[in-house]
Each structure stands twice: as structure tokens, then as C-alpha cells.
Amino acid sequence: MRFGAHLNARNQTVFRVWAPRARSVALRLDGQSHEMDSAEHGVYSLTVPRNLDGADYFYLLDGERERPDPASRFQPHGVHGPSRVVDPDAFEWGDGDWPGRPLEEYVAYELHIGTFTREGTFEAAIARLPYLRALGVTAVGIMPVAEFPGARNWGYDGVSLYAPHSAYGGPESLKRLVEACHQAGLAAILDVVYNHLGPEGNYLNEFGPYFTDRYRTPWGPALNFDGEHSDPVRRFFLDNALYWLTEYRFDALRLDAVHGIFDFSARHLLAEMADEVNAETTRQGRPLYLIAESDLNDARVVDGRARGGHAVHAQWMDDFHHSMNTALLGRGDGYLEDFGSLGDLAKAITSGFVYDGCYSKHRKRRFGNSSAHLPGERFMVCTQNHDQVANACRGQRLGVLAGFEREKLAAVLLVTAPYLPMLFQGQEYGETAPFHYFVSHTDAHLVEAVREGRRREFAAFVTGEQFADPQAESTFKASKLDWAKLDQEPHAALLRLYQRLFELRRQRESLSNCRKELTRVEFDEAQRWLVMERGSEAGDRSLVVANFSSEPCRVPYDDGGRYWELALWTGETLYGGMGEPRPEEAPFELGAWEAALYVARG
């Protein structure tokens, strides 16, 4: 970390800030101003010969404006308030010899600190980790925590990118959470936003040319990653990635919307970031990863350097979500209009991108390139996530929309497909609470703009009374998980199903690997069944049979009962089903929306 406040070997506090746009910068400390020294390239620095751990400070720009440190480690009083000095070495880590987890083992669980628990804090989340571990999760994905305006926000409006949110508990609590993850054997993934900054409390432009008007993002000005003075801007974000992986010991970063990172330079920011993370992996001796959210359907995001790719370690693959959800619910609105056949789902399972260069009606252009050559561990897939629930489905979860049987069917394919599966908080027990978009801006104009934007976006689907006002605290509260459901049926049944699925995934080599090339899918678009076989003649083999229909189906597949043994069936009473007739033998007969998993005999 080149900038911010840090303590040097002589226990002095060194302040460094890049502020080429300022005529002067002073450190405001204890009501006093201390002029900072300016060096080359707009860097200002000052060494205070004391350990200022815990002290609050501002930078005073041009003798006029008090601003928080762009690289503040803590904003105890919010985005507009002073920054606080944090000694990175003060925390005593108790995760000792945490070896990390290889990416292939990732079974991820996306959670939002504010709504995951009643308390909405890092500390409160810790209590749930044993539960996640018992469920079979191996990696906890935390939605963005960088200081955002107010106490309620998804996190994508963060502006103080090095500061864990004060309302969540701040730096020390977050470290305790990561430590607890490791102690529970869980990798910790942090969601970070490198494509824009939030609209309130963003003072970066007063310091330097962090933004550019050469490109536009839907969320605000694009970051200046390839224009004049872009080196320090890139460094700010590269350092940020390394900061979370070192000072907070995260195992992976989920990079929000990399399609909003506009970099036409000869070395893409993501490629540079992947290189630096790999070097950090070597240095720390535990595996560290970047996982991109990408709306590009461009294999180059995760392709290796030899193929000209950015070599990001994995990316989310929306086409799996879209083809699965439309297979369950029928063709949808918006981008869901591009999906709707079992053929799409089959392609998502065996190739990856469904849109690999073909024409997208929704996008009104050809879209994507092929990901068929890529191993499955380059892709993280889901059937629900914060965006899909809140945006595509207007806050409603898959189970609410599709019902219990279809939810179980989705679970089976999610966990057994040759990718890294991810759950969204509460999905494992069929939470019925909505997940809405919520903010808590303090700028009244901004609040109204967000509210109106949201209202307009959903005008066609949501009537006035149903509209969840993003600024209302009730919207936030309604989105919290209700853990009491865990003890109720059919919630507990779904939880048992997920638990057993993850167990089978770990136990069976044909399920725990991500080898797409050893995955074959057959389906019948009219009869609405789909069969996925995984594994090779030589090794372990598994078979998933799924009925995407409200009628019973008979899958014309007959091995004379010699080969396949039933390992899991969504119709079991244990999983809230009727328990009969059991589809023990081929040809497999399944009830409405049922799925069964078979393994090769002995």
C-alpha cells in the first residue's frame, strides 16, 4: 500500500497522498494543520514522529477543504467524516497456518453483512460460520464492505475503498470475521468494486484525475485506467486488491462488473492485477484468486496469458443462471428473453457461454465468444444471487416464484454441474423473505433520483403499493434472513438436500472435478427431460436425470438395471417428497420437476 497512513519501523506515523490537483495539502490533526511536503508527480507526504494509531485526521486541500484520506483504513463517522489511523500490525491473527483452499474446492456462499443476521455486523456473521461449514460451504463471499453513505447499502456505492464499513463494525471486526472463516476451514471472498465509485462522498476527483470522460458506465464516470496520470490510479486499485489479500487475509476477490473497467492500454488492468495476485500467492504460500463478474461473455477474461487472456482465475457465468431459471419458469423479461430452452441449459453445462457469438435479441447484436475450451473451474455459477433476486425477479427468490419442487431440481443441477457452485444467503433453506435494493444516502436529491430510477425501471411490473422504496429502512429490514425457518419444514428438508448434495460432490470424483470435457448432456425439448452424465469409463461416473415438466416423465435410457445406483432423489420424504415411486431402475421415471442422482455401481 503506497498511500494512506502507516507506521514506520521507528513507530512514527507516515502520511502519503497523491493529490496532483491540489495546490497544497495539509494534515489536519487535533485541530491543527501541518503542511505536507510535496514531491514529484503530485505526491504529498508528512511524517509525524509519534504512533498515531487510533487518531482521526483529515487532509486539508488548498487550505480550504477538509477531506477524508482516499486510502483511509477506517471512516468511523461515515464517508464525509475524518479518517482514522489504523495500525495494520495491531491485530493478532489466530488463523495460524491457514493453508488456503484450491479454487476447485470452492463451494461459495454469497452474503450481505447487513441482512445476513439480525444485528447486521461482521461479528454477528461469525456465529453462523459453523452452520455454513456443516452445510458444505467452503468459501464465504461477502458483498462489498467499503465505507458507503449511511448504514444500509448493498455496498456498490462504496467510496472509501480501503475502509471496512463503520456500521458493520470496522477494521478489527472484519479481521475477526476472516480469521473465524479460516478457523472454520472456510475461504473468504470479498466483493470489490473497481469500475466506479458511489455517488455520495466521492472526493477522489479533488485529489487527482481518477475519472475520465472518454468512457461511460451506467453507474457514473468511468475510472481513468488508460489516460494521462493513470499509473497512480491503477496503483490505487492494484494496491487495494493486494491490501485485502494481505492486511485482511482474504483468499479471493470478487471483481464487480469488469465490463465497466475500460482499459484500452496495452496491458489490461485485470491482467496486471492477476499477475500481482499470483506473485502474492507465491509470497504468502497460500492460493489467492480473482473472480470476475463479467457481462462480456468473453473467454479472454479468464484465458491464460499465452492465449492473450487476462488470466483472471475465474468468472461468474450468468448464462447458467439464465438458462436454468427460464427452464424452470419459462422465458422471462429483459435479458431472460434470450433464454428458455433445455438446449440453452445443456449448452451452459457443457460449453459455458450460451451466447458465444450468436445473435442476442435482448442485446440487439451478436454477443460473446466460445468458452468451450475452458475448464469448469474458470466459472462460478448460481441459480440465485443478490442481483438476480433483486433485479431480474424484483426481490423474489426462486423458491417463491417456482415452488419447492423446482427449487430442489435447480439445487441438484447447480451442485452437480462441472462448475464452482455458489448459493445466495438463505437459498439453502428456501428463505422466502425478499431481497430488495436498498440505500441510505443522506443527500435528498440523490435519494429521490435513486427512488425514481428504481420506480421507472420496474414500472411495468410493480404497482405503487408493491414498490419497495430503496431508501426506506423497512425495505432493508424486509430483506433480512429469518433464521427461525431453519427448524421448519419444508425449509429443513431443502437444507438436508443441499447438505447431501455437497457431501456427494465431495465424495464422488466425477462430481468434485470440474471437467466439462467429461460431461455429456442429453435432453428432449418436447418431453422436457435432461440427463447429465459425468466422469470417464476409466474412473468414477455419475448420472443426473431431471424432469423439467409438471407431468411425470419417462427417460428412454435403459441399462437393464446393471449400471446405475440411486444416490439421491428429490422425491424422498427426507427431502420433503412423497417417497414413492422411487426411480430405482432404468428406464428412469420421475415425477413432476423431480431430479435423481445415480452413481456407477461398485
Added chain:
Amino acid sequence: MRFGAHLNARNQTVFRVWAPRARSVALRLDGQSHEMDSAEHGVYSLTVPRNLDGADYFYLLDGERERPDPASRFQPHGVHGPSRVVDPDAFEWGDGDWPGRPLEEYVAYELHIGTFTREGTFEAAIARLPYLRALGVTAVGIMPVAEFPGARNWGYDGVSLYAPHSAYGGPESLKRLVEACHQAGLAAILDVVYNHLGPEGNYLNEFGPYFTDRYRTPWGPALNFDGEHSDPVRRFFLDNALYWLTEYRFDALRLDAVHGIFDFSARHLLAEMADEVNAETTRQGRPLYLIAESDLNDARVVDGRARGGHAVHAQWMDDFHHSMNTALLGRGDGYLEDFGSLGDLAKAITSGFVYDGCYSKHRKRRFGNSSAHLPGERFMVCTQNHDQVANACRGQRLGVLAGFEREKLAAVLLVTAPYLPMLFQGQEYGETAPFHYFVSHTDAHLVEAVREGRRREFAAFVTGEQFADPQAESTFKASKLDWAKLDQEPHAALLRLYQRLFELRRQRESLSNCRKELTRVEFDEAQRWLVMERGSEAGDRSLVVANFSSEPCRVPYDDGGRYWELALWTGETLYGGMGEPRPEEAPFELGAWEAALYVARG
């Protein structure tokens, strides 16, 4: 070509236009309106059951506005006038079995039709082709010819991208010029602009979403290559590339400023274009090429598909020009401030990009990636071109700025470096006329804007009287070549030097190949000499010794006179030198700014 007017097999004239923004489109012909049929995706078409070759027409949009055809093959009355039907098969080609030229043989000559000859037409240029052939040129590069406003323009303000300019002679004359090139054994390169359209007469936006506001170019709105409805826009430009290579039989296209082609889609327009050009090569059985102008210093432009590149066949390499010119003239202004050492020139010769990831003071950021792995034929280099003369040097040519001796020194290294050399018209005989920027817009506001922009750009260097008004016809006329100089010394001497250099390049295998890996450069920054050795122990070898100083120099290189034989020396009387002392033997002693070329004995 999917759009425009064409004749079908039944000798009917078919009009097709993509106009999704129009509520209706009618064909205006002979004072009559004929409503066109609309099909899917905003395509309108009409078949007139007659051969309309030579007829003029407009499209009438929304019953209100008469507009030329975006894919007009001819605009006999300028950018605002009607389009003319041209039968592509009417021209009888007389270049019979022209086999094309492999890229490695390209010795290019950039010319501007309006100033290359007194007449300023395609026809007049034909008369000069035997001269170019005798000089040793193998490829004629023609600055853009697409219809632009008025009669005088560099061509980068073209708006009717399929129509050879009316003032230059129109379609048939251009075909005669290409035919004559081929008959003279010359490849023909056309400069095309796929990053913006000119500011006057650009009606494309009335037809469809050709432009986007997501990106900005310095020259106007960026083209919509990756947004909604971008497929037909891409097709328009892909077709344009194929059009010039088929209907006009060009051998290569020089793609103007590809850094202004913003395409974040999963398949870059340039990659798609290269694929289609390669398919056309196969179809026609002669080699066709794309040569990009790129200000990215990004090897991926020309890298092959396996490395994730766009596989464009070659690109201009400005770093060669900049390092050469500053080696001759000292550090310059603007981007020339980034260059100035012999080390830069040495790196340009052996590696390619001088800025391969290092910090550029001018750009205020790190710039470029390495091109060291690329073969030399991926790069076209020059010591002068239209842009460098007119912009970097405010109209003045290298010989005028640097003098005769330095001009000869530049010539030797330009022709013997392991790249594809290119001359700018008149360079071969040391033309002293300036080359200015000129336009002939008809919109008075635009004229004033261009004039003021230009004046501002050069305010620091050019006083009022020296300022060459871009709109003035005198500026254009002053930029014309003066062929009378050919018979005068020292012009004729320089011409003889170039002729001999090209001859040696053809004759010596070590010079005609572009093998950078067999090229070694040594230099002394203080003594200001540079030695370039080319070839391998096993094959042919050459040695260039150059003195970048106004003092005589002695190159500490001694083979005892056994190995090297003098093949060319800029100090010969034949080349306008004093003729002595001849640097026959090693250690080589050269006069001020002299260069000598040696070949391995026997």
C-alpha cells in the same frame, strides 16, 4: 456488399438500405418517389426492373429529407448530392493474372492524389507509376479517397465511404489506377478510415445508430461497433473493406488510427476483418492485407489468433520514426519529447516498440507492451509520412529541417532496417515543398472551427504570417510536388541513393528478409555512432555503419579488412558527397552524418 445499388442477374437494379431510424424510405429517381419495402431489422429494399447504370438517385427519409445512399458507389456532385448507380461489372480489367505481392516484398510509397501531381487526379497519377517502379517501390499507398466535402482534403474527412472522390476522377479512374499499378508490378494500398466520419455531409445517423456516445474520439463521435444494433454497422465497415479489395482489386488496406475503433465486444472488429480478408485471399488466390495505423504500441493488434491477437497483417510503427528523427534533430516537442537517444533507435530496430511498458513523459503514463517476439514484416516504418511532416514538423520535410547529409543517413537505415519501409511522396528526391493540412469544407462555421483549432495547436511555434490556413487553396497548392526538381542536384543524387538502396535490399538476402532476430545493433551514445549487422553466420551478411554526429567518427571495429566490402557510402560523389576519404577498411572512419553499407566478402 449487402447494401447500396446493384444489378441482379436479370439486369434489374436492386436498392437496399439499412435505415431503422426512418419511418419510411422512398427512392427518388428521375423526380419521382418510389416507396421502398421494409423488411426485418430496418432494412428497406426496392427492385427497379431496369438497368439503371449511371442514373442518379436519393433516398427520401420520412417523406421529407433527400439523402445520398450511405453505400453510394459514386457522388458525382459531392457529399450532399445524389448518388449514382455504378455497375461493378462494367469495367474491363486488364491486369489479368496479377498474382499480388507477398507482404515481405512491400516497399511502400504513400501518396496523396490531390498533391502528387499537378492535375491531382487518379489518371494523372498513372503516368508516374513507371517512375516508382524504376525507383524500387513495390506498393503504392493511396491516402483516403472516399468522397469528402469539397475538392481539397487529406481524405480523413470522408463521409461517403464507398465512393471514390469525384474531384479525383471517380470510380472508373480509380479502377484504371489500380489496374495500372498491377500492370507496373505494383501492389496498391488504400488508406481507409474506420474510426470516425468527417464532420460535413455525414448523414449516417439519420439512417441508423452508426454512432455511440459511450466512447469519444478526438475527431468526432465514435462508431457503434459494440452496442445495440452494431451488427449492421460492423457489416457496413467489413463490407467496405472487402469492397475495395474486390471491386477495386486493391491489394491491401491501411486502416487509419485503429486506436479510435472502440470495440469491447468479445470479437474485435479488426479480428473479424482480418478473418474475412484472409478468406478473400483464399477465394481470389492473391494475397490481401490489412495494415493498421496504431497509436497503442500493443502487439495484440498484429499478434496471431493463438496469442489472442487481432491478426492484422502489419501495422505502422511510429517509434521508428520518432527515434530516427530525434537522433537526427535532437529531442523534439509533443510526442517527440519521449525520444532522443541512439539507444531508442537501436531498440526500435531490434525490438520494435521503444515504449513497451515503460513510462512515457508525453503520455504521462506507462505505455505499450513488447513487440520483441514479432517478425519485422509485421511493421511498416518510415522517416516521413503525411502526419509527421504536416503535424510534428509543421509542414516541413526532414530534408529541409535536417539537411541533405542527414536525409541520406536516414534513407540508409530506413531501407536496411528489418521492417517494411515506406516513403512519403517526394521524399525520394528530397522535395522541399511543405506538406500542410488542408480542407475545403463548405460550412463556414466548420471552416472557422478547423482554422482556429489548427491555429491554436501551433500557436507556440508558428507566427501569424507563417500560418498555413487549412481552407486556403494556396495551402493545398503549396503542398504539391514539384517534379521539375527530379532533374536537379542534389535531388537527383538522393534519388540515385534510394534506387541503389532498394536494389541492394532486393539483392542481398540479409537485407530483404525482415528477421529482427538476425539483426544486432551496437552504438555509442557519446561518440554518436551506430552499427547494425544483419544476417547469420551461415548465410548472407550486411553491415551498416552510421555516424550521427557533425564530427567525423571512428568506429572501433576491426576485422583486419578481411571480412567486409563497401557496397554503398553516402559520401560518394554519385550521391552528392565529396567522394573521399572512402571508408573502405575497418576500423571505419566516417565523415559528419555519413553512413556506409558493407556486405560480407565473397
